[in-house]
Amino acid sequence: MNRPQAFVFVAFLALTAPFTASAADPKPLAIGSHAPDFHLPGVDGKTYSLADFAQAKVLVVVFTCNHCPTAQAYEDRIAQLHADYLDQGVAVVAISPNDPAAVRLDELGYTDLGDSFDDMKLRAKDHGYRYPYLYDGETQSVAHAYGVLATPHVYIFDADRVLRYAGRFDDAEVKAVKSHDALNAVKALLAGQPVPVPQTRVFGCSTKWAEKRADAQKSLAKWNAEPVAIEPIDLKGVTQLARNEGKNLLLVNLWATWCGPCVAELPELVEINRMYRGRGLKLATISMDNPEKRADALKVLQEHHVAAANSILASSDRDAFAQALDKEWPGPVPYTILIAPGGKIVYRKSGAIDPLELKRAIVGVLGRTYK
Numbered sequence: 001m002n003r004p005q006a007f008v009f010v011a012f013l014a015l016t017a018p019f020t021a022s023a024a025d026p027k028p029l030a031i032g033s034h035a036p037d038f039h040l041p042g043v044d045g046k047t048y049s050l051a052d053f054a055q056a057k058v059l060v061v062v063f064t065c066n067h068c069p070t071a072q073a074y075e076d077r078i079a080q081l082h083a084d085y086l087d088q089g090v091a092v093v094a095i096s097p098n099d100p101a102a103v104r105l106d107e108l109g110y111t112d113l114g115d116s117f118d119d120m121k122l123r124a125k126d127h128g129y130r131y132p133y134l135y136d137g138e139t140q141s142v143a144h145a146y147g148v149l150a151t152p153h154v155y156i157f158d159a160d161r162v163l164r165y166a167g168r169f170d171d172a173e174v175k176a177v178k179s180h181d182a183l184n185a186v187k188a189l190l191a192g193q194p195v196p197v198p199q200t201r202v203f204g205c206s207t208k209w210a211e212k213r214a215d216a217q218k219s220l221a222k223w224n225a226e227p228v229a230i231e232p233i234d235l236k237g238v239t240q241l242a243r244n245e246g247k248n249l250l251l252v253n254l255w256a257t258w259c260g261p262c263v264a265e266l267p268e269l270v271e272i273n274r275m276y277r278g279r280g281l282k283l284a285t286i287s288m289d290n291p292e293k294r295a296d297a298l299k300v301l302q303e304h305h306v307a308a309a310n311s312i313l314a315s316s317d318r319d320a321f322a323q324a325l326d327k328e329w330p331g332p333v334p335y336t337i338l339i340a341p342g343g344k345i346v347y348r349k350s351g352a353i354d355p356l357e358l359k360r361a362i363v364g365v366l367g368r369t370y371k
Contacts, residue, residue: 026143026148026149026207027147028146028147028148028149028166029145029146029147029155029163030163031163031165031166031198031199032162032163033162033163034160034161034162034163035050035061035157035161035162035163036142036145036146037049037050038050038095038134038136038142038145040135041117041134041135042132042133042135043120043121043124043125043129043134044124044132044133046132048132048134050161052132055089056089056091056159057088057089057158057159057189057190058089058090058091058156058157058186058189058190059090059091059093059156059157059161060081060091060092060093060154060155060156060157060182060186061095061146061154061155061156061157062074062078062092062093062094062152062155062169063095063096063097063143063146063148063151063152063154063155064094064151064152064153065097065115065151065205065208066096066114066115066123067098067107067110067111067114068110068111068151068152068204068205069110069205069368070151070152070173070203070205070370071152071204072110072111072368073368073369074152074169074173075127077169078092078094078131078169079129079130079131082130082131085190088190089190090186090190093131093132093134094129094131094132094133094134095134095136095142095143096115096120096133096134096135096136096137096151097136097140097143097151097153097208098115098151098207098208099115099137099140099209099210099212099213100114100115100116100119100137100208101213102209102210102211102216103115103208103212104219105220105223105271105275106219106275106278107208108275109276109278109279110279110363110366110367110368110369111363111368112356112359112362112363113356115137115208116137117135117137120133140209140210143207148207149202150202150205150206150207151204151207152168152169152202152204153166153167153204154166154167154169154181154182154202156182156185156189156195164185164188164189164195164198165181165182165185165195165197165199166198166199167181167200167201167202168181168182168200168201168203169181170182170183171200173369173370174369174370179197179200181197181200184197185198223274223305223307226305228298228301228302228306228307228310229298229310230297230298230301230310231310231311231312232311232312232313232314233286233311233313233314234314234315235317235320235321235324237311238286238321238324238325239324241284241325242324242325242339243343244339244340244343245341245342245343246282247280247341248280248281248282249280249281249282249338249339249340249365249366250282250284250338250339250340251269251282251283251284251336251337251338251339251358251362252284252285252286252325252337252339253269253284253285253286253335254285254286254288254333254334254336255285255286255287255288255333255334256287256288256297256333257287257293257297259333259334261334261352262333263304265334265352265353266300266301266304266306267304268353268355269283269285269306269336270304270306270307271355272358272359272362273307273308275359279366280366281362281366282308283306283309284308284309284310284311285301285306285308285309285311286311286312286313286325287310287311287312287313288313288333291313291314294312297312298310318331325337326345326348328345328348329350332351334351334352335348335350335351336348336353336358337349338358338362338365340365346361346364346365347361
């Protein structure tokens, strides 16, 4: 007889399609209910259902996602639970409940990745997930059946797949844990004892049901209506900019209207600005066009909705400009640097940016979780 496989079913449910019943007031699965079945694709290319975990003594279903800072705060703890109880017959599975199109850009300020299936694959690879990570984004039917309130939301089932615990993973996102709720439930079930506290409140990011897509679209329209301007900047102004004496993380992009790659990456820079500016990122662009081309530069910036600190260099001395901004600038555009408060350059990119690389550099400074 094969030894029961131990998995931690961390259910990360990505919500996409609307339901006949409103998702605005989801009803969490009641204690004592049987686990709703599912048929979902995993990031490993396999499709999973409850039958795949039939040998597990305990099934832990955690609904979580890529973007939420609370969900990210619990990644290591979920992985540890999986590792510690793998050989004791505990199954851990992850399903994402969020509709990627329902997530506003300013809700992505703590992450480098969104909640799409492709981004889930990247997250699983980057963090070495050893448990299934499933996607429910096409229909959100599983998230609805379980009544997912937030990410993360934990459901723990016994060997008969009867729900014995539902709620938070534990009581502390970033401080010392006092109540190991999910872990206590697992231990009790393995010991054949009642779960001491079968239900707790959940905390984290609200589930991004498909009906929130309209709000995401409204936010884009609002941001696209923001005024766009461009002002001359002299070498003294560049020197002051490079010092970055404020509290914000400063993203500086050198570009020109005649530079195809420069113009092509403006939408990516706008998206990045909208993602992180609420957390203290400031975007500054400097056009390397001749000053008399200011109107042309402004037109391009307006077409791409670059509502940032836009400047056009009022100097023809490129060497002095490089000395003032970044001595390592080789001369071509586009050129992008990330300046920490106090003036230290923490990221440089000559040529077109890699958006994911830049997002990771930004999150590396700002952090992925609530402090």
